[in-house]
Amino acid sequence: MxxxxxxxxxxxxxxxxxxxxxxxxxxxxxxxxxxxxxxxxxxxxxxxxxxxxxxxxxxxxxxxxxxxxxxxxxxxxxxxxxxxxxxxxSDLVERVVFLGVNWNFCYLAKEVPGVKGNCVMFIQPNTILDRILVFDLGTRNTTQASTVCRGMGMGMLGENKESNSFCNASS
Structure with a gap:
């Protein structure tokens, strides 16, 4: 709701x-x-x-x-x-949608450091470690966030996750 x-x-x-x-x-x-x-x-x-x-x-x-x-x-x-x-x-332009387990929001990619626009970032729950994944609306491919993010503090998308465990800060 x-x-x-x-x-x-x-x-x-x-x-x-x-x-x-x-x-x-x-x-x-x-x-x-x-x-x-x-x-x-x-x-x-x-x-x-x-x-x-x-x-x-x-x-x-x-x-x-x-x-x-x-x-x-x-x-x-x-x-x-x-x-x-x-x-x-078919195109979110510079926006990115974040989908969590109990929350959802949308931002301009430039407002969230390291995030690419025109994507949906979502959590794959119930895995050994909840994984953060990215669906690119342009390519229509789903990948792990660590392959597309560039230093973002990804810990905000999961509970007690260190940002470096999801996003290589040196990329």
Whole structure:
């Protein structure tokens, strides 16, 4: 659930792109779904600055969803003109979306030292050590953060992780 422009937006976690809007009057409505062909593994709402709500869908093949190398994302932005609808985003430009276990946010890459724009950084939970991974929307490849970050204090993305364990500060 996120709060945006005086309303609450709630994703139902079914994997079918269903998002509900709770108006200040407590009236509830649904924004038309975005997933038609297949279910996604995970969905999140992310507020980007003061002007956008993003719906992020994660797709992971396999039954256990741990095939992180083949994980990919679809991102939609909420268009509010006329009738609310989701519009596919193919390029975040200089923004980066961070997806955690219980939190999500979006920043301009230049505001976070060492981070590349047009990416989704996410945690692969339930591994020996939770891994921080990066999906590049331009190349559509998923890699470990240590191969793409350049000195960022990656400890902020996991609990009690040292930044050097995820990102080689000398890169």
């Amino acid at each position: 996120v709060s945006f422009k005086g309303r609450f937006y709630v994703v139902d976690k079914s994997g079918r792109g269903r998002v509900f809007v709770i108006e200040p009057s407590l009236e509830v409505s649904e924004i038309h779904s975005v997933t038609q062909a297949h279910e996604c593994y995970w969905e999140a709402l992310v507020v980007s600055g003061d002007d956008e709500v993003l719906l992020v869908q994660r797709f992971s093949p396999g039954e256990d969803h741990d095939e992180h190398v083949r994980t990919w994302f679809r991102i939609f932005r909420l268009e509010e003109e006329n009738q609310r609808r989701w519009v596919r985003v």
